[in-house]
Amino acid sequence: MTDALLNTLLNPAMAGAFAGAVLVAALTLRWLITAVVTFRATAWVPAVSRRLSSWVTAHHYTGDAFFTADGADAPLVARRMRALDRLSDSLGTRFQRSAAWGDGIRDGFSDLRFADANRVPFPFAPLMRDKFNLTTAVTASEGPRLRDLDGGWSLDVSGSYGLNVAGFDRYKMWIEKGWDRVKDLGPVLGPVHPIVADNIRMLRNFSGLDEVSFHMSGTEAVMAAVRLARFNTRRTLIVCFSGAYHGWWDGVIPGLGSERPLDDCLVLKDLSPTSLHVIERRRHEIAAVLVNPVQSFHPNTPPPNDAVLLTSEVRKTEDARERYASWLQNLRLTCTTADVPLIFDEVYTGFRLAPGGAQEFFGVQADMVVYGKTVAGGLPIGVVCGRRELMQRFDQQRPMRLAYVVGTFSAHPAVMGAMYEFLTWATEDESDARYEEMNQRCAAWVLSTNRRLADDSLPIRVVALGTIWTVLFKQPGRYNWLLQYYLRDEGITLSWVGTGRCLASMDFTSADYATLERAIVRAARQMMHDGWWLSADMSPRMETRMRMRLLREMLESLVPAPVKSFYTEVMLRKKDDHHASHNDFGNQMLHLISSSVFLYCYATLPFDLTTAVCLGLASLFVRQFGHAVLEPDAHEKEMSLLGFNTRNKTLIVAGYLLIPIAHMVQTQSLQYAVFVERLPAIAEHWWFWTQTVIIGRVAYLIWKFSFRTSMIWYVKLVTDPLTDVITYFPRRQRA
Ligand SMILES: Cc1ncc(COP(=O)(O)O)c(C=O)c1O
Numbered sequence: 001m002t003d004a005l006l007n008t009l010l011n012p013a014m015a016g017a018f019a020g021a022v023l024v025a026a027l028t029l030r031w032l033i034t035a036v037v038t039f040r041a042t043a044w045v046p047a048v049s050r051r052l053s054s055w056v057t058a059h060h061y062t063g064d065a066f067f068t069a070d071g072a073d074a075p076l077v078a079r080r081m082r083a084l085d086r087l088s089d090s091l092g093t094r095f096q097r098s099a100a101w102g103d104g105i106r107d108g109f110s111d112l113r114f115a116d117a118n119r120v121p122f123p124f125a126p127l128m129r130d131k132f133n134l135t136t137a138v139t140a141s142e143g144p145r146l147r148d149l150d151g152g153w154s155l156d157v158s159g160s161y162g163l164n165v166a167g168f169d170r171y172k173m174w175i176e177k178g179w180d181r182v183k184d185l186g187p188v189l190g191p192v193h194p195i196v197a198d199n200i201r202m203l204r205n206f207s208g209l210d211e212v213s214f215h216m217s218g219t220e221a222v223m224a225a226v227r228l229a230r231f232n233t234r235r236t237l238i239v240c241f242s243g244a245y246h247g248w249w250d251g252v253i254p255g256l257g258s259e260r261p262l263d264d265c266l267v268l269k270d271l272s273p274t275s276l277h278v279i280e281r282r283r284h285e286i287a288a289v290l291v292n293p294v295q296s297f298h299p300n301t302p303p304p305n306d307a308v309l310l311t312s313e314v315r316k317t318e319d320a321r322e323r324y325a326s327w328l329q330n331l332r333l334t335c336t337t338a339d340v341p342l343i344f345d346e347v348y349t350g351f352r353l354a355p356g357g358a359q360e361f362f363g364v365q366a367d368m369v370v371y372g373k374t375v376a377g378g379l380p381i382g383v384v385c386g387r388r389e390l391m392q393r394f395d396q397q398r399p400m401r402l403a404y405v406v407g408t409f410s411a412h413p414a415v416m417g418a419m420y421e422f423l424t425w426a427t428e429d430e431s432d433a434r435y436e437e438m439n440q441r442c443a444a445w446v447l448s449t450n451r452r453l454a455d456d457s458l459p460i461r462v463v464a465l466g467t468i469w470t471v472l473f474k475q476p477g478r479y480n481w482l483l484q485y486y487l488r489d490e491g492i493t494l495s496w497v498g499t500g501r502c503l504a505s506m507d508f509t510s511a512d513y514a515t516l517e518r519a520i521v522r523a524a525r526q527m528m529h530d531g532w533w534l535s536a537d538m539s540p541r542m543e544t545r546m547r548m549r550l551l552r553e554m555l556e557s558l559v560p561a562p563v564k565s566f567y568t569e570v571m572l573r574k575k576d577d578h579h580a581s582h583n584d585f586g587n588q589m590l591h592l593i594s595s596s597v598f599l600y601c602y603a604t605l606p607f608d609l610t611t612a613v614c615l616g617l618a619s620l621f622v623r624q625f626g627h628a629v630l631e632p633d634a635h636e637k638e639m640s641l642l643g644f645n646t647r648n649k650t651l652i653v654a655g656y657l658l659i660p661i662a663h664m665v666q667t668q669s670l671q672y673a674v675f676v677e678r679l680p681a682i683a684e685h686w687w688f689w690t691q692t693v694i695i696g697r698v699a700y701l702i703w704k705f706s707f708r709t710s711m712i713w714y715v716k717l718v719t720d721p722l723t724d725v726i727t728y729f730p731r732r733q734r735a
Pocket of ligand 1: 222
């Protein structure tokens with residue numbers, strides 16, 4: 001063996017082939033290992049849910065079903081109905097003009113329709129839209145308060161999607177002062193105002209990076225950063241982390257929200273060492289790793305929008321600051337070793353968690369940072385800061401290679417003016433202290449609010465990351481999303497994502513926090529009083545039941561409409577049959593016995609036809625005995641429902657009797673031993689007769705009615721044993 005191998009290796013042609021084979025095997029093995037590691041680190045939920053989204057069909061709760069999604073009983077349903085009507089009246093009266101204004105523009109304003117459609121989980125949406133109009137038309141702001149079209153003031157916790165860090169009054173001032181600085185130039189684009197140099201200087205200081213480019217929104221800045229990373233590394237793959245939002249560009253939406261499947265964006269699990277391993281192994285393909293640091297709040301899950309609040313489980317928030325900081329540090333190390341650029345998308349966290357954003361908050365320096373929201377002092381903006389070698393948009397060696405990243409409104413003078421005011425303010429010595437105070441005040445509010453919620457045994461808590469906060473639901477519930485309506489009734493303005501993501505700002509005084517605390521406690525108390533949370537003794541095994549129901553609804557919604565209506569009709573026939581002819585307890589018990597035996601026969605039929613057919617006939621007899629003796633009047637009803645009449649039944653029974661008689665006649669013996677010997681043949685003929693009767697009946701129903709009706713009858717017949725056992729099982733009967 002060894003000699004043969006040696007001879008082969010000494011032959012140059014064979015040695016070449018051998019080396020080639022070893023190389024191919026090694027490369028295949030390497031590829032396989034990379035594929036397996038990538039598979040383990042990949043977050044599959046986004047891609048799977050995107051695929052599912054084109055299958056899931058709409059289903060809505062109407063009537064009582066709206067109020068019983070968690071299994072509530074009739075008295076509770078009545079209480080909930082009254083509560084919803086009262087809430088609807090209260091909000092309707094209070095926001096009459098806003099609602100009328102919304103109604104007037106809804107048809108022509110698709111943004112408004114989108115927000116309205118995505119406020120609550122979709123099965124509840126139509127009824128909520130009928131009863132409530134949450135259009136928020138506002139005309140003024142003062143401190144953290146907004147004045148609506150009806151003249152009322154409410155406390156704003158929407159934070160303008162993250163823009164409002166410093167308080168609206170400051171932004172008003174910055175916009176005005178900024179405009180004063182540039183108004184002689186006006187909206188001149190192309191040539192730039194000298195103030196741009198100051199902004200670049202300050203942004204370089206804050207970001208710790210070499211270069212800056214200006215864009216019009218966070219989404220656009222993310223697109224620019226990714227494009228630049230690809231251009232300068234000459235690689236295509238972008239790594240994102242599960243659940244992270246990076247704006248609405250479909251290049252970074254692997255899950256729900258975009259229909260485009262992505263082959264150049266790999267979505268890995270957050271906080272996972274295997275993800276680091278993948279980055280290392282695939283470093284030659286990866287153009288950049290993109291991180292949204294707000295994920296430290298809820299790693300691996302999407303922004304906690306109320307519309308996906310199907311059960312309380314969904315709203316998980318981790319106090320993962322320490323863990324996340326060490327994850328980011330490891331990620332930094334891996335990216336440095338692998339020479340893969342690390343991009344921080346700080347559109348949300350930049351200038352919010354700290355003046356230096358998440359980089360300062362978590363102590364990690366990125367290679368590129370994207371800013372947006374607050375950084376232009378209240379005007380629309382997107383900014384990319386990056387290391388020099390990553391910010392190149394042309395290739396000096398190959399002049400035809402360009403990264404075409406431009407935009408009409410980039411560095412608009414008005415935006416640059418307001419940005420100058422904001423950045424100058426953020427650079428002031430007191431700035432750190434202001435941020436510290438803002439975060440501490442919010443943390444103190446969280447403590448005090450949670451204490452009151454716990455004292456009142458209310459099943460919610462609040463949790464914050466800096467001034468970003470969310471509501472946690474401690475108890476299983478299908479109606480948690482309703483809290484946003486109760487809060488609105490208490491004078492709190494939320495964005496369309498509801499209680500999932502709320503914000504405080506620097507101008508939230510202790511008095512404002514106290515107001516917010518009172519509003520949350522009152523809203524939760526009222527919700528509790530109105531019966532939207534069931535206690536464990538009201539509904540045992542509530543969590544499991546809700547999950548099972550959700551799963552059933554989800555699976556049902558995947559079933560095509562014709563199959564669904566077929567199923568509904570079969571079940572309706574079963575229900576009618578059950579009510580018409582199975583009311584006697586004794587009859588029901590006989591059905592339970594015969595159906596259980598039938599199920600056994602189904603299982604044994606392929607292996608032991610004789611036993612299965614004999615037992616099947618015996619249980620058929622038991623069934624018919626129940627109808628004939630214990631519930632005789634049911635016979636008529638059964639006849640009218642199923643179309644069987646006495647003549648048909650007699651003929652069928654006669655057929656079964658004739659078979660053994662024919663065998664006896666053929667053997668000319670009445671001996672039991674002979675009967676037993678012939679039983680397998682008799683059973684075969686009984687089985688054949690059964691098939692004939694069923695096929696005959698199907699053919700008759702097709703001729704008389706339709707193929708569909710015949711199939712409904714057939715499926716009902718075949719599945720009756722199973723549904724009978726479920727229906728007549730004693731525990732189920734008690735329920
Ligand atoms: C982290 C992050 N990136 C990007 C964006 C998109 O920014 P914009 O809405 O300005 O396009 C957002 C918006 O919320 C964001 O939170």
